[in-house]
Amino acid sequence: MISPAVVLDHVQKTYGQGAQAHTALQSVSLEVPAGEFLCLLGASGCGKSTLLHLIAGLEPPTSGSVSVPAGGAAMMFQDPALFPWLSVADNIGFPLARKGLGATAQKARVQELLAMVNLDGWGHRQPHELSGGMRQRVALARALAQDARVLLMDEPFAALDAMMRDRLHDEIERVWRETGLTIVFVTHNVREAARLADRVIVLASHPGRIAGEFSVKLPRPRRIDAPEVAQLSRTITDSLRSVLRGNDDAS
Amino acid sequence: MQASSSTPSPWLARLAALATAILLWQVVVWSGWKPVWLLPSPLTVFLRLATLATEPAFYWAIFYTLVRAVSGYAMAVGIGVASALLMLRFRLLRTTVAGLLTGLQSMPSVIWFPLAILLFQLGEGAILFVVVLGAFPSIANGLLHSIDHIPPLWIRAGKMLGARGWSLVAHVYLPAAMPGFVGGLKQGWAFAWRSLMAGELLVIISDRPSIGTRLSFARELSDAPDLLAWMIVVLGIGMLVDGLLFSTIERRIRIKRGLFET
Numbered sequence: 001m002i003s004p005a006v007v008l009d010h011v012q013k014t015y016g017q018g019a020q021a022h023t024a025l026q027s028v029s030l031e032v033p034a035g036e037f038l039c040l041l042g043a044s045g046c047g048k049s050t051l052l053h054l055i056a057g058l059e060p061p062t063s064g065s066v067s068v069p070a071g072g073a074a075m076m077f078q079d080p081a082l083f084p085w086l087s088v089a090d091n092i093g094f095p096l097a098r099k100g101l102g103a104t105a106q107k108a109r110v111q112e113l114l115a116m117v118n119l120d121g122w123g124h125r126q127p128h129e130l131s132g133g134m135r136q137r138v139a140l141a142r143a144l145a146q147d148a149r150v151l152l153m154d155e156p157f158a159a160l161d162a163m164m165r166d167r168l169h170d171e172i173e174r175v176w177r178e179t180g181l182t183i184v185f186v187t188h189n190v191r192e193a194a195r196l197a198d199r200v201i202v203l204a205s206h207p208g209r210i211a212g213e214f215s216v217k218l219p220r221p222r223r224i225d226a227p228e229v230a231q232l233s234r235t236i237t238d239s240l241r242s243v244l245r246g247n248d249d250a251s
Numbered sequence: 252m253q254a255s256s257s258t259p260s261p262w263l264a265r266l267a268a269l270a271t272a273i274l275l276w277q278v279v280v281w282s283g284w285k286p287v288w289l290l291p292s293p294l295t296v297f298l299r300l301a302t303l304a305t306e307p308a309f310y311w312a313i314f315y316t317l318v319r320a321v322s323g324y325a326m327a328v329g330i331g332v333a334s335a336l337l338m339l340r341f342r343l344l345r346t347t348v349a350g351l352l353t354g355l356q357s358m359p360s361v362i363w364f365p366l367a368i369l370l371f372q373l374g375e376g377a378i379l380f381v382v383v384l385g386a387f388p389s390i391a392n393g394l395l396h397s398i399d400h401i402p403p404l405w406i407r408a409g410k411m412l413g414a415r416g417w418s419l420v421a422h423v424y425l426p427a428a429m430p431g432f433v434g435g436l437k438q439g440w441a442f443a444w445r446s447l448m449a450g451e452l453l454v455i456i457s458d459r460p461s462i463g464t465r466l467s468f469a470r471e472l473s474d475a476p477d478l479l480a481w482m483i484v485v486l487g488i489g490m491l492v493d494g495l496l497f498s499t500i501e502r503r504i505r506i507k508r509g510l511f512e513t
Contacts, residue, residue, distance in 0.1 A: 077407075083427070085504075099413060
């Protein structure tokens with residue numbers, strides 16, 4: 001039995017107070033084994049991003065507990081959120097510099113990370129000189145530089161075109177295999193979840209809660225247009241529909 | 252730059268504007284509105300400027316003035332940045348003091364001189380006091396406003412990447428605020444330079460004949476060419492600092508961050 005990397009125990013998140021109170025997440029319990037690639041799937045407003053913020057420690061839960069490995073979790077957003085005043089190399093080196101790593105060690109590590117995301121020779125460029133897909137790869141390298149055992153990804157490829165997204169799926173899968181990271185990947189794209197995940201958790205909205213779970217045993221690497229992936233997507237989509245219908249009946 | 256190929260060179264345009272201004276001046280002189288010993292022609296003034304520029308005292312005057320400008324401005328930047336960061340750190344301070352700061356900014360700095368002279372007598376202290384008071388509110392306000400406009404995502408990313416407290420301020424807040432803050436620094440310089448000129452006209456320190464001192468002497472001696480020549484020096488320094496220093500910094504920042512349309 002592999003010990004879990006992330007554990008959420010009856011986590012509740014409420015914003016506001018009294019009559020204005022809004023429950024974003026209700027009693028979410030979840031264990032993510034170390035090394036798992038987990039996809040959180042749900043419609044907008046189901047609290048997927050809130051869930052990631054709680055795991056990242058950006059917000060405290062209202063009740064319940066969240067535990068992550070020592071060293072915390074790294075996080076990537078839909079927007080690469082690169083710092084425009086720093087070069088690509090300095091962006092990747094940012095978390096290293098905050099840890100007080102020396103200049104030489106930092107430079108060597110940045111070179112390794114640039115190679116890992118296939119951006120050799122781009123270190124001296126400014127972020128605005130890169131394409132959207134390249135910027136997201138820099139953001140990935142910067143997140144990896146944090147050296148956390150858990151990587152949280154908040155719809156990181158949602159703003160990219162399909163071709164670029166396919167390439168980045170291959171890339172993130174390779175990085176995940178090479179590093180043995182635990183990845184929690186939030187998306188509203190069913191195919192993307194079926195392409196990448198070991199396990200897909202479906203969230204329902206108002207309030208956000210776990211509505212279903214699919215274990216994905218398909219061999220890797222998968223193609224997003226493979227029949228098995230399409231078949232699985234259909235199954236997940238059907239379950240999502242019934243969850244959404246349930247929401248409509250409730251309201 | 253790509254833009255320069257389609258539009259006329261900015262230097263050419265500036266030169267044309269300058270020529271027009273000098274021509275207008277010459278037209279007023281020709282009209283005989285004032286006798287030439289009160290309003291001399293551009294040529295007389297530029298010849299006087301050329302003569303002045305051969306004397307060491309000319310450069311000393313500029314030097315004395317610039318030393319005051321630079322030291323006063325540097326203090327204003329320090330105080331401005333420190334007060335903006337304090338207001339950022341303590342919300343209560345901001346809600347109470349921010350309005351006062353804007354009030355200070357709109358106050359003509361000459362208003363401070365009677366008090367400054369009472370406090371510091373007729374000396375360097377009085378001038379410095381007014382220069383700093385004139386410049387720091389614009390600098391503090393400029394920094395506060397540019398920090399308000401930082402995308403929250405950068406702050407969140409900075410925190411995620413391990414920057415907290417002072418490290419977050421130094422490595423995220425300040426660099427992120429820079430493009431807007433340069434505007435505040437520029438405005439602060441303009442206020443500092445105006446306050447300094449007012450100060451040098453009011454507070455004459457005879458063993459340090461600065462630009463203001465020379466202007467006052469020229470007026471007392473009714474030496475109009477001298478007076479106008481020194482005014483041109485004041486204009487020139489103002490334009491040089493703005494055009495060379497601030498505009499260059501602004502351009503560099505914008506090019507580096509990809510804020511130029513190409």
